[in-house]
Amino acid sequence: MSSTQMTGRIQSTLRHFLDNEASGGIVLMAIAVLAIIVANSPADDAYFHILDVYVGPLSLQHWINDALMSVFFLLVGLEIKREMLDGQLSTWSRRILPGAAAAGGMLVPALIYVVFNRGHEAALQGWAIPTATDIAFALGVISLFGRRVPTSLKIFLAALAIIDDLGAVIVIALFYTAKLNVLALAGAAIVIGNLIIFNRMGVKALWPYLALGIALWILVFASGIHATLAGVMLALTIPLKRTPGTPEASHHESPLHRLEHRLHKPVAFAIVPIFGFANAGVSFAGTSLSILAEPLTLGVAVGLVLGKLIGVLGTVAVLVKLDLTDLPAQASWGQMVGTALLCGIGFTMSLFIGLLAFEDPALQDKVKIGILAGSVLAGVAGSILLGLFGRRSARSVATPASE
Structure with a gap:
């Protein structure tokens, strides 16, 4: 094989990887491991110090968590709106x-989580931490099984995670908002009103929305509501043109599709990994295994693993038992158990809520250890079951054909 052919194949493989929506989850896994390694290496002091360096009015950590993550929430809002109006969630x-x-x-x-932390008033503030599913991580894991997992189950997981994100956004707005600055909030409302006017007037250019979006972020930041929610508010005003054709065909027609398409790779391969690297690092120096038995750590970990399993699987079982709906097409109950476990991978949004819930670094470390332990256990257990029942499913499908 010539060097030109080799280079072309490498470029083709890289392009395919970057175009795969679940690849962001694989990158995030590697970044999380790297952050933990750095936080427990001789470079740990530099790692933790640089995040506290101020760049203008905010520290680097706040720029990442408040500004960069607003772009992540913008993409989340665009995905929620698209799926609700013109996608997999467009009908009841x-x-x-x-x-x-x-x-x-x-x-x-x-x-x-509340059961584990009853009687600990400060810890109860983190009740929402294990409620979130990381869509990139979960889809990254399930994508590794290829055709052994039916497409319908992947769609179910993606739809569940999107609705889960919507729930997390609502929880952040209602329960993790500081004292409100009414004047700034009124200014944000005026900006949103102008964004809605642009939408109603049929403005298709993106720059007017994005320009007002920056003003909206500043006002929401000053209002006391978490600044990242400005991204969701902006997303809901971006025009979406419903089309009977494929989503690809509407990229050039709908401002929402165009913006979502442009944001996907920067968010998946830059913004979320930067957030993960800045926040996943936890130093194990001076800690012992006893931290795993702490109510806060246990509440997060058990909530992610057993809570998601019982909540997701139990709800599906009740709906199917009552004949209100069916399992996703060609999916077995074993695969559904594995998928429910994957919902316990709560990384990006769980970390984000944990940082909002607690300012104490010691409590934040317990949260991070709980998230990492629960997510790893849920991911491994879910993968084992999907691999096991995926092979059984493949054999059961292949046997009649061979006969």
């Missing part, structure tokens, strides 16, 4: 199963 029949499963998958983990 399509919303019932993932919607109910997402609700169960948020309620049960929160209850488990």
Whole structure:
């Protein structure tokens, strides 16, 4: 093989990887491991110090968590709007199963966390931490099984995670908002009103929305509501043109599709990995295994693993038992158990909520260890089950054909 052919094949493989939506989860896994390694290496002092360096009015950590992550929330908002109006969640029949499963998958983990931390008033502030599913991580894991997992199950997981993100956004707005600055909030409302006017007037250029979006971020930041929610508010005003054709065909017609398409790779391969690297690093120096038995750590970990499993699987089982819906096409109950476990991979949004819930670095470290332990356990257990039942499913499909 010539060097030109080799270079072409490498470029083709890289392009395919970057175009794969689940690849961001694989990158995020590697970044999380790297952050933990750096935080426990001789470079640990530099790692933690640089995040506290101020760049203008904010520290580097705040620029990452408040500004960069606003772009992540903008993409989340665009995905929610698209799926609700012109995608997999555009009808109530399509919303019932993932919607109910997402609700169960948020309620049960929160209850488990509260049970573990009852009597600890400060720790109870983190009740929402295990309620979130990391869509990039979960899809990254399930994508590794290829055709052994039916497409319908991947769609179910993606839809559930999107609705889960919507729930997390609502929780952040309602329960993790500081004292409100009414004047700044009024200014934000005026900006949103202008964005809606642009939408109603049929303005298709993106720059007017993005220019006002910057003003919206500044006002929301000053209002006391977490600044990242400005991204969601902006997303909901971006025009979406419904088309009977493929989503690809509408990229050039709909401002929402164009913006979503442009944001996907920067968010998946830059913004979320930067957030993960800045926040996943936890130093194990001076800690012992006893930290795993702390109520806060246990509440997060058990909430993610058992809470998501019971909440998601239990809701699906009840709906199927009552004949209100069916399992995703060609999916077995074993695969559904594995997928429910994957919902316990709560990284990006769980870390984000944990940072909002606690300012004490010691409590934040317990949260991070709980998230990492729960996510790893849920991911490994879910992968084992999907691999096991995926092979059985493949053999059961292949046997009749050979006969």
